Amino acid sequence: MKSEIDFVKGNTNQALIKMVVPLLLAMILMMAYNLVDSLWVGNLLGEEAYAALTNSTAIVMILSAIAMGSSNGVAILVSQTIGAGKKKEADSIIATILMLSAVFSIAVTVLIEVFLKQILIAMHTPSEILNMAYDYLYVYMIGYAVIFIYMHFTAIFRSFGDPVFQMKGMFISTIFNAVLNPIMIHFIGLSGSAWATVLSEIICLLFAVYYHKKKKLFELKLSNISFKYNIPLLKDAVPSALQGCMPAISSAMMIFLVSRFGVTTIAAYGVTSRLEILLFYPAMAMSMALTTIIGQCIGANRMDRAKAYVKSSLILGGVFLAVVSVLVIVFAGQLSGLFIHSSEASRIVKGYFEIVSIGYVLYMITSCFLGELNGMGKPAMSMILMFIYYIVIRIPLAAILVRSTLGMNGIWIAILVSHVLSSVIAVIFSVRARKNAAKDVCSIAC
Template sequence: MPTKIDFIGGNTRRCLMAMALPMIAAMFLNMAYNLVDSLWIGNLLGETAYAALTNSTPIILILTSVAMGATNGVSILLSQAIGAKDKRKTESLIATSLIVAIAFSLLVTLVLELSLPFILKDLNTPTETYDMAYSYLAIYVLGYVAVYLYLYFTAVLRSFGNSMFQAVAMLVSTILNAILDPIFIHFIGFHGSAIATLFSQVVCLIFMVVYLKKKKLFSLHITWFDKADVLSLIQKAIPSVIQQSIPAVSTTFLTALVSTYSITAIAAYGITGKLETILFYPAMALNMVLTTIVGQCIGGQRTDRAKDYLKCALKYGCLLLLILSIIIVALSRQLSGFFVNSSDVAAIVGVYFSIVGIGYILNTVTNSFLGVLNGFGKPAKSMLLMIFYYIVVRMPLAYLFSFWGFGLNGIWTAVLISHICAAVASIIVATLQFGTQK
């Protein structure tokens, strides 16, 4: 399959936008997909059910992050092989990575189904929400193979310069989930939402496979499997998985910490997480897009082009996030009412965004530089930065501020401080990497 976009010879802004805009659209559709569950559950079943969904969310985030990280590791290697115009390497990487993806996703599904009760207890899941959270997750996990393979195929397409179809597939899945959710919740109850989600995920994967087969966008033969590629895939995938999973681990930790306050606090934190996706997803999209683009530039030995794309991403990404941050901070209390009709919940949500607000622009800076490091083939450096960002700074500070009596506002302040530290650290490390590459 020929690349859709000439990243090395084409106009920087146009090439970036051609990749980033469909990717951001896909992210927002994914956000809408997840919001559907939250809106229907919160409005039809109330605060306790929404709190149960919040208790389930960290595990879902970790599962999704693992899939995104592993498939992003595939994208790093594929992008560099495509940029170097190495057809044999490209073909063997696709065949090998697909087999590994199927085996790994099946293994994760089995392990999670067996260990869910222990995980929920370790997350301090309240007794009144435990049964609902367990039933939701037990059904959701059954669809993990579909989620994983969907993300795998989108990563492969992205490596070739095709990000448009991801948006189309997400649109179909989101519409389907929006239609099925209220129906299933009405007739089955809380876990009906999980059944609707599972069905939508399977349909999304089928839609993707049919598209790939019909268009014949790239060749795939199992005989091209090369066990020598497995080690390379693991070397790139593990840091990428850890990199993507650490935010979810942090969210899990903070959810457990917030759970010690009240059901109202849990519900409010769940809403902030949903609203934050509006502010996080553009940055995540830039991270993945820059991974692909910079990977091709490095494969083609054009470091100068990689720097041009970074500057362009920072310029337009920060402008977009400035606008979105102002809107969310200003309207956070009102938006909270769409999920749960509670003034106490809305008050907590409003304070959260008033404290953390500026951090989302900094997060865009961080993700842009992390995408560049991934494209350079240095996901381990991005991983270490994420460990610093969340494990060294955010989680200990959140615990300490809470322990010292600053309450929920202390936790929110720790989140802001971690954004500041992450932006500074990522700029320094990526700048040094550019110097080394020269």
């Protein structure tokens, strides 16, 4: 079975760049896609609506993380199978993946819709924005199954060494969302932004079906569904989904801690979350690329190639993110004004980035090792790392420091500390995983 990019025999740096650049462009488009909602809502509906969107974002992030995390998990098995040249098995795994993703996402949609009001109340959503947040999320959930299945399509195409699909799909949906968002907001209000999102997600899925018929990288038939792959898929998908949820859960808890400082601070934290996308998405793109690349190398019994890709990713990713971090930190105050016109919010945003600063380069380092661990078929180890990163270190430390004289700055310091410690732990985990790599490669080959 041929991969679109030759990761096993091709030039390491060239293959890595060919994989990462389209994914990074897709992530940038995803950033633009998310920023469209924020920019239009903040400028057309004001601070309260933006705060409601920020509160809703916590839930949206968790749901999106489940979709992206589980898709990255199944990419482990698919990429290793492709690397081993087992076409028939890959077709069966892919058909089973899409069936399971449809069943799961529909079940989650129904569950969230039924308990949505209670969830928002449990999150201590301020009463003045509760109804707006509810209206937005109720509509957003209508499209969750669509985007869940689409994300699994992107993981499947990445496993074949084709990152271009995700870039093209995000370009189409971003343009559609940008045009439709202000129109829907004008007529419906905040929920109109959610409707624009749902419709653009449907466009994404339709494009995925069209792209599959055009490329024909795999054969998609109901007869290919095999329940014997349920356990292997769940073994990779569940830890990866939980891993993806950790940042979103942490963000929800940060919003809970920030909410004690009022609506303006909630809105400011929402701005920092949007600007951090510029810094997080390159690291996420690198991690996703490495999951596929390392997976194919492991499937082909080439651990030497896997190590070379990790080394290249650390150098290229670290330098790139250092440059972007400096730009965001320097212009954070001015960038805040694009979302909400508040001098106090701009001051908070600027202070946030000045404190976190070097943490974003460390995040890239951690992400590279996460991609390596996932590609080696160690999603449980990646999950443990993310649990320590976001839950064990960040949340308790933030809860302690926010009650000190540091106030909200204590939350920002806790975030920086979590970046530092997690990068150290990631190195330790990587060294440990490599010691057992020969045995793992042998078991996959056999």
